[in-house]
Amino acid sequence: MQLKLVSFDLCPYVQRSVVTLLYKNADFQVAYIDLQDPPEWFLEISPLSKVPLLLVDGDTVLFESAVINEFVDDITPPRLQPEDPLARALDRGWVEYGSQCIMDQYRVMTAPDAAAFEEVGHTAVARLARLENHLGEGPWFNGERFSLVDATFAAVLMRWDILNRRHPVFEPDQFPRLERWWKALSELPAVRESVPADLEEKLMAYLRRRGGHGAAVFAGQN
Ligand SMILES: N[C@@H](CCC(=O)N[C@@H](CS)C(=O)NCC(=O)O)C(=O)O
Structure with a gap:
């Protein structure tokens, strides 16, 4: 194929x-x-x-x-998705949750003004708090077995890592399980090689082109 x-x-x-x-x-x-x-x-x-x-x-x-x-x-066997229909359905739900987390993050990055930045930041952090509370001992979302939920969250956690280093929206120790999950993901070649080497520069250039408060906060320009 x-x-x-x-x-x-x-x-x-x-x-x-x-x-x-x-x-x-x-x-x-x-x-x-x-x-x-x-x-x-x-x-x-x-x-x-x-x-x-x-x-x-x-x-x-x-x-x-x-x-x-x-x-x-x-x-591409073996499958990452659980065979059990209930476990598979739960994973699908959390993949959708990951889509919402991406949207939250995008809204924070592109917030037009300080009030919007604070509001969407609050929503983003509240959703991450719920995810934190759902996580177990790891290293992966479902424990020992890597799943499509892990592949899904790598992107949003990678961007929070970049954004928080430039302007903390939340502190890593606020969400220790998320932080541990991101550490495990960041060590995977499949995650490291999934983006251009200059992702951070490209993302900041994109934000500067868009302008607004989010761009000013993270990329240092209005
Ligand atoms: N639910 C879609 C979302 C994909 C999506 O929003 N992609 C954005 C880029 S990051 C896009 O193509 N936007 C173009 C548009 O909305 O016109 C998925 O999971 O594939």
């Missing part, structure tokens, strides 16, 4: 799929697009005009990172 991921290099949803593809040692190619100026072919094939897409054998278009990840997992 030929796999081609349609990507934008700063997108955390794309990164969730890249982590999965790398972790599962899948053979895949990447086609980068500029989301500011998406090519016509992309708009034609992407039902929601969003990345990632996974092109399978050239012409079948999979969309939505969570769906792409389950498919990649299914075709």
Whole structure:
């Protein structure tokens, strides 16, 4: 099966799929697009005009990172998803929770003013607190077994690590389990190789181009 991921290099949803593809040692190619100026072919094939897409054998278009990840997992045994339907359904719920955490983070980064920054920051931290309370002893979300939930959260935890070093939205010791989880994830080659080496610079340049309070706080410019 030929796999081609349609990507934008700063997108955390794309990164969730890249982590999965790398972790599962899948053979895949990447086609980068500029989301500011998406090519016509992309708009034609992407039902929601969003990345990632996974092109399978050239012409079948999979969309939505969570769906792409389950498919990649299914075709590259052994599966990361639990066999037990209840455990699998719970994981799916937490993958969706991870999507909300990404949205929270995006809203913090792009908050237009100080009031919005504080409000969305509060929401983001409250959601992380709930996640912290749900985590067990690790090292992974489900304990000893790495799962698609781990692949999902790598992107958002990586960005919080970058953002908090520039301006603490929360302190690492506020969420010790999340911090331990991120440490374990950050040591995986599949996570380290899932982003451009200059992700931080690129992310800050992107924020500066957008402007606003979030950009000023993290990237030092209005
Ligand atoms: N639920 C989608 C979200 C993907 C998403 O929002 N991608 C963003 C980039 S990070 C995008 O393509 N945005 C373009 C747009 O909304 O027009 C997934 O998990 O794949």
